[in-house]
Amino acid sequence: MRSQATALRSKDLLGIEPLSPEEISLILDTAEGFREVSERPIKKVPTLRGQLVINLFMEASTRTRVSFEIAEKRLSADTLSFSASGSSVEKGETLIDTAQNLMAMQPDMIVIRHRHPGSPKMLADLLPASIINAGDGAHEHPTQALLDAFTIREKFGRLAGVNVSIIGDIAHSRVVRSNIHLLTKMKANVTLAAPPTLMPAEIEKMGVRVVHSLDEALEGADVVMMLRIQLERQSKTTFPSLREYFNTFGLTPERLRRANDGAIVMHPGPMNRGVEISSDVADGPYSVILEQVTNGVAVRMAVLYLLAGGHLQES
Amino acid sequence: MNLLISNGRVVDPSQNLDRAADVLIEDGLVAKIGPGLKAPKGVATIDAAGCIVIPGLVDLHTHLREPGQEHKETIRTGTEAAVAGGYTSVCAMANTTPPNDERPVTEMIVAEAQRNGVCRVYPIGAVSKGLAGLELSEMADLRGAGCVAFSDDGKPVTNSKLMRAALEYARMLGAPVIAHEEDAFLAEGAVMHEGYYSTLLGMKGAPAAGEEILTSRDIHLVELTGGRLHVAHLSTVGAIEAVRRAKSRGLAVTCEATPHHIALTDEAVQSFSTDLKMNPPLRSEAHRRALLEAIKDGTIDVIATDHAPHHPDEKRVEFDLAPFGVIGLETAFAVCHEVLVKSKTIKLAQLVDLMSTRPARTFNLPGGTLKPGSAGDVAVIDLDGATEFASFRSRSHNSPWRGRTLGTRVVATVVGGVVRFDGRPSPAVEGKSRPQAARARGARR
Numbered sequence: 237m238r239s240q241a242t243a244l245r246s247k248d249l250l251g252i253e254p255l256s257p258e259e260i261s262l263i264l265d266t267a268e269g270f271r272e273v274s275e276r277p278i279k280k281v282p283t284l285r286g287q288l289v290i291n292l293f294m295e296a297s298t299r300t301r302v303s304f305e306i307a308e309k310r311l312s313a314d315t316l317s318f319s320a321s322g323s324s325v326e327k328g329e330t331l332i333d334t335a336q337n338l339m340a341m342q343p344d345m346i347v348i349r350h351r352h353p354g355s356p357k358m359l360a361d362l363l364p365a366s367i368i369n370a371g372d373g374a375h376e377h378p379t380q381a382l383l384d385a386f387t388i389r390e391k392f393g394r395l396a397g398v399n400v401s402i403i404g405d406i407a408h409s410r411v412v413r414s415n416i417h418l419l420t421k422m423k424a425n426v427t428l429a430a431p432p433t434l435m436p437a438e439i440e441k442m443g444v445r446v447v448h449s450l451d452e453a454l455e456g457a458d459v460v461m462m463l464r465i466q467l468e469r470q471s472k473t474t475f476p477s478l479r480e481y482f483n484t485f486g487l488t489p490e491r492l493r494r495a496n497d498g499a500i501v502m503h504p505g506p507m508n509r510g511v512e513i514s515s516d517v518a519d520g521p522y523s524v525i526l527e528q529v530t531n532g533v534a535v536r537m538a539v540l541y542l543l544a545g546g547h548l549q550e551s
Numbered sequence: 552m553n554l555l556i557s558n559g560r561v562v563d564p565s566q567n568l569d570r571a572a573d574v575l576i577e578d579g580l581v582a583k584i585g586p587g588l589k590a591p592k593g594v595a596t597i598d599a600a601g602c603i604v605i606p607g608l609v610d611l612h613t614h615l616r617e618p619g620q621e622h623k624e625t626i627r628t629g630t631e632a633a634v635a636g637g638y639t640s641v642c643a644m645a646n647t648t649p650p651n652d653e654r655p656v657t658e659m660i661v662a663e664a665q666r667n668g669v670c671r672v673y674p675i676g677a678v679s680k681g682l683a684g685l686e687l688s689e690m691a692d693l694r695g696a697g698c699v700a701f702s703d704d705g706k707p708v709t710n711s712k713l714m715r716a717a718l719e720y721a722r723m724l725g726a727p728v729i730a731h732e733e734d735a736f737l738a739e740g741a742v743m744h745e746g747y748y749s750t751l752l753g754m755k756g757a758p759a760a761g762e763e764i765l766t767s768r769d770i771h772l773v774e775l776t777g778g779r780l781h782v783a784h785l786s787t788v789g790a791i792e793a794v795r796r797a798k799s800r801g802l803a804v805t806c807e808a809t810p811h812h813i814a815l816t817d818e819a820v821q822s823f824s825t826d827l828k829m830n831p832p833l834r835s836e837a838h839r840r841a842l843l844e845a846i847k848d849g850t851i852d853v854i855a856t857d858h859a860p861h862h863p864d865e866k867r868v869e870f871d872l873a874p875f876g877v878i879g880l881e882t883a884f885a886v887c888h889e890v891l892v893k894s895k896t897i898k899l900a901q902l903v904d905l906m907s908t909r910p911a912r913t914f915n916l917p918g919g920t921l922k923p924g925s926a927g928d929v930a931v932i933d934l935d936g937a938t939e940f941a942s943f944r945s946r947s948h949n950s951p952w953r954g955r956t957l958g959t960r961v962v963a964t965v966v967g968g969v970v971r972f973d974g975r976p977s978p979a980v981e982g983k984s985r986p987q988a989a990r991a992r993g994a995r996r
């Protein structure tokens with residue numbers, strides 16, 4: 237099914253929540269074209285030549301930052317990357333001052349990763365540049381959800397009706413929130429599994445099924461998405477030990493047998509092997525974890541291209 | 552100190568009065584109420600035709616920020632905000648810098664209010680030294696210096712033994728303890744209400760249970776001590792239930808609700824506006840409805856603003872990092888009139904009761920009534936008028952209603968027979984904008 241939208245309505249990508257299903261399809265369809273670019277011997281197109289993209293990473297992230305940088309370079313944009321450490325942020329500068337200083341450099345787009353929810357919106361309300369949310373606290377991480385959807389669509393040919401089970405630290409995960417918005421908008425069936433201490437209040441109102449058993453979540457699943465246990469964010473009141481967590485919610489080949497034939501295993505990374513996922517599964521035949529990384533570049537190229545005013549080109 | 556307020560509709564719940572009448576103030580006290588009163592020679596008149604004339608509003612929960620946080624508010628600017636909102640008395644919370652935990656601080660507040668304040672200011676003393684929650688402050692000394700109640704507001708008294716002692720000791724002094732009810736462990740790191748919207752926004756929420764736990768604890772302590780408890784800014788179904796039960800058992804428990812908890816819910820926080828961040832946080836619609844019910848059935852004694860100014864620089868940060876609190880003195884009556892009276896939830900007289908008569912009675916303050924012989928504290932309000940909240944007299948502007956226009960307009964606020972706020976159009980200061988003119992006149996003593 238091809239998308240009906242031909243452009244994005246907003247200048248920014250702050251989350252999946254404000255997007256329409258047509259806009260989501262548009263991004264995914266556009267990404268298909270860019271995946272092909274990545275397979276060429278010369279992996280570069282002139283699309284964003286002369287445009288300045290600033291990557292403002294105020295929270296440590298290697299994976300997402302590198303993925304955005306590659307996407308920007310393949311589109312021929314000029315890029316600048318800032319991180320929090322050693323910057324004026326550590327000297328007490330506010331986000332608004334940082335942003336206004338960056339704006340003086342007249343960027344066309346700012347990609348921001350920040351530990352506090354709503355910070356991309358603060359910039360979007362203030363600055364004329366396009367703002368791309370690369371993760372704001374536990375709020376949203378839209379490009380991750382888009383690359384996950386791209387990967388699922390590639391495997392199953394569709395999103396509607398696919399049974400997706402998301403397992404792990406739901407409470408602290410921005411990935412899960414963006415994925416829920418996206419998958420429910422695209423009519424996939426979403427099940428969440430975690431101990432109640434890692435399940436946020438009233439999340440079933442987002443249109444998902446909530447269970448507290450890994451086996452129940454795996455039963456009938458087409459897609460098993462394991463979330464990272466954010467070791468740095470846990471206290472002893474969320475679960476007793478990593479050992480107990482792995483025994484109750486860790487994914488092993490035996491437990492995975494409950495999932496549907498042809499089920500795939502995803503993980504947004506970075507993984508904690510032996511905590512939420514065993515190495516047998518992570519490196520096993522069902523795992524699409526490395527494809528997710530590859531697709532991430534194509535999806536981010538599509539987002540940058542569309543926000544720069546690009547349109548889907550019929551091939 | 553002498554003034555005639557004529558042709559208004561006098562609404563005074565303390566004497567079941569709601570009729571057209573004039574109010575004559577002499578020597579700072581209400582002298583007479585009745586139709587067709589004549590102004591004695593040389594006595595100024597306020598024409599209140601088309602307006603209500605009510606006992607001046609009384610706020611039991613104001614953060615004036617002075618001493619120590621004068622970049623947020625001063626006694627001068629805070630009381631100017633108060634009279635602009637129809638308030639004639641405010642009770643100043645103790646969490647200043649230094650906190651009001653010693654007589655010299657209370658004396659400074661009282662002196663500064665007399666020198667530069669434009670309405671009555673009643674200090675509230677700290678329950679504990681340094682608001683640290685460890686040892687009692689010198690409450691008798693504070694009471695002697697003019698404190699009308701005791702509170703560590705801003706944070707809860709987590710130590711049950713200290714709270715017990717505070718209730719017992721304050722009982723001896725004939726003063727209530729005002730409690731900010733929040734289980735500090737459950738609320739750790741929270742920036743909003745825990746519920747669907749905190750989940751949606753990925754922000755840390757404070758569960759309603761935390762407020763209910765401490766409210767229940769303190770009611771048990773009232774039973775134990777015979778003390779007098781006033782629960783600040785009630786915001787949850789369970790806390791309301793607890794207070795309702797306590798009252799039905801005849802315990803000395805009163806409580807207040809804020810205009811923002813009555814008018815707004817956590818749904819609004821989706822805008823990430825830091826002008827919606829306060830503690831207790833905006834709760835869900837079910838809690839808000841319970842507050843409306845509790846106002847209707849009388850469980851809520853008082854509407855108090857929890858006026859909490861913060862400098863724009865402090866609020867212009869990420870929601871997680873912004874300080875808790877919103878200002879409320881200038882908008883309170885307009886907001887409550889819209890949400891409670893225009894919606895026909897309660898009658899006008901009940902609103903005046905909640906914002907003036909009962910607050911005064913709850914802390915045993917002058918005012919809250921227009922009975923002859925009582926303080927000449929009056930607000931004249933045009934219910935058909937409108938106020939645009941484009942700017943504020945408060946030094947800070949962290950209001951959820953900034954930029955909004957709300958129905959009702961304060962026409963004049965009179966404290967002890969002196970006009971401290973004049974919102975009437977004035978030909979004498981043509982060329983100047985009216986708010987400035989009013990401020991200049993309001994400040995005249």
Ligand SMILES: [Zn+2]
Pocket residue numbers: 704705706731783784830831
């Ligand atoms: Zn408080």
